[in-house]
Amino acid sequence: MRTSSRPKGAIVASLAVSALVLAACGSSEDGADANGEVKLTINVYGDNFSLPDNRELYDEYEKAHDNVEIVENRSDFGTHHQNLQARLTAGSGAADLEVVEVGQVSGYIGQPDKFVNLTEHDVDTGQWTESTVQRASTPDGGTLIGLPTDIGGLAMCYRTDLFEQAGLPTARDEVSALWSTWEDYLDVGNRFTAKVPKVKWFDAGGHVFTGIIGNDEETFYDADGELIVERNDAVRDAWDLTVGAIEDGQSAALPEFTPEWNTGFQQGQFATITCPAWMMGYIQANAPQTKGKWDIATIPGGSGNWGGSYVTIPSQGKNVEAAVDLAKWLTAPEQNIKLFKAIGNFPSQRSTWSQPEVADFTSEFFSDAPAGKIFPASLEDAPVQVYGPQSGVIGQTFAGALNSVEQGTNPDEAWDKAMSDIKAAAGDG
Structure with missing residues (x-):
């Protein structure tokens, strides 16, 4: 997602909510209830996963998983990342899923014990570029703390x-x-x-x-x-x-x-x-x-x-397995393509770049510019920063x-x- 110089982005001030409100919206307290119902909370900044109908992706997932309810908490860029660090330090209060911007993720790499290691959850890291995965991995490559969502290009x-x-x-x-x-x-x-x-x-x-x-x-x-x-x-x-x-x-x-x-x-x-x-x-x-x-x-x-973002799973959560499943689904090519076509977030999975839905995409708003070709072209020779x-x-x-x-x-x-x-x-x- 977006980041300003940022940090993606990519940060929509009009969508900000106060830290006080967010403090009351942390992780689920008890995991699945007696009926097997699971409430998953996800804390995001800016317009991550924000289709024209903001609930569209979540509703689709809930329809396929009738025991899951997804609750999203949205805040501005700075408040979101500050709150996450405070909650990691406290050992409680984080959401089941937390979105972290690409420029911020390196600040959490030194705290791998505070996140679920996604390499242990059947994640195909080969779908992303090596550098994209590396940014969310510990130096030895043994722990991956987040799954990539979008990538900015330029x-x-x-x-x-x-x-x-x-x-x-x-x-x-x-x-x-x-x-x-x-x-x-x-x-x-x-x-x-x-x-x-x-x-x-x-x-x-x-x-x-x-x-x-x-x-x-x-x-x-x-x-x-x-x-x-x-x-x-x-x-x-x-x-x-x-x-x-x-x-x-x-x-x-x-x-x-x-x-x-x-x-x-x-x-x-x-x-x-x-x-x-x-x-x-x-x-x-x-x-x-x-x-x-x-x-x-x-x-x-x-x-x-x-720009770009990662979906992380704080290890303090009560619904780790369900959260991992949702994270994998939200970062899958099918969902990333929908977001690109709706709001411009370019998918980070290399396999999508040659698919007609992406490669042939033109933006009517931008005078039919071939966005599906312009942005991956800008990434071909981009340095691994x-x-x-x-x-x-x-x-x-x-x-x-x-x-x-x-x-x-x-x-x-x-x-x-x-x-x-x-x-x-x-x-x-």
């Missing part, structure tokens, strides 16, 4: 009507040819804002930053798990390039998953957005009146990934720091504060 969504106003090409192949690099993309941005000064080129600097570092294997951590963010030239170069675009006036300065961001989509306040597959569903849900005004081009650099325990937090820190630059903070001061906050979060100085 493209560039753009407003064809605004491109036309700027005298830019609107056909997706011609647009893709405008930017083989991120420098090219930002050069086109300067051309755009010179022609259409009332509209910004992109929504927020944090998303551009996330896209740029999506082409690098090592960003915040190296392969040995060492925090390298401050001395990594790739990260600093991405920062400097993004800051330069902000200073050129290209950013709409709209923090992600805020009402202001939603308004930006609705009113056409920016012309492009770094676009993982799940972003399609977000745009459709929040700006339905823009149908037919969007299209999808290749991401600068040609590859990258942003190294994640560390605080990767998700670090991404959020950079998004916040760049937003502060958009609000007038000196870039060097914003960088220094980000480094201080990151070291504090990572326990490194």
Whole structure:
């Protein structure tokens, strides 16, 4: 699922519920009752498994398992992951199933005893790429704490009507040819804002930053798990390039998953957005009146990934076997294909990518863009990125720091504060 720079995504603020409410919605107390009835709770963030009828997948499962009732608790990204860690530490209160975002999952790998080891439950890990499985596995590969749901891929969504106003090409192949690099993309941005000064080129600097570092294997951590963010030239170069675009006036300065961001989509306040597959569903849900005004081009650099989630089973649960069965079903190709077609979450199972339902899928909302081909193409040469325990937090820190630059903070001061906050979060100085 979605993650912002995030963390997928992929995080819908309007769907947030308070931590107080969630505290009352933990795991089932007693497993199956005297009649064999099982209540399974699942805690999710954003729009995981959220078909137009949010209960559709759950209802389908319950129909085939008439002794099972599924109760979903939905919260915002930060609250969800904070609550999960608190409940793992306390040893109680977690749901039977907990969805964890890809940038956060590495933070739980060091606590394998707190999760069910899914390698012991007849899971075919070969259906996913090795790197996808590796991210949710202990270093020795002996424990798998989560089953992958979706994967983001990466493209560039753009407003064809605004491109036309700027005298830019609107056909997706011609647009893709405008930017083989991120420098090219930002050069086109300067051309755009010179022609259409009332509209910004992109929504927020944090998303551009996330896209740029999506082409690098090592960003915040190296392969040995060492925090390298401050001395990594790739990260600093991405920062400097993004800051330069902000200073050129290209950013709409709209923090992600805020009402202001939603308004930006609705009113056409920016012309492009770094676009993982799940972003399609977000745009459709929040700006339905823009149908037919969007299209999808290749991401600068040609590859990258942003987003994805895992379904985990906390070991403290009373309904482990039933929870594992539901987790396997929710992450099966059939369910992932339904989610892709409905809300854009691209399935993580490689076998689905060549199936006609996925490979031939075009999005009417996005001017019939061949989404089923664009997103897997972006994954073909994408590096297997190294994640560390605080990767998700670090991404959020950079998004916040760049937003502060958009609000007038000196870039060097914003960088220094980000480094201080990151070291504090990572326990490194």
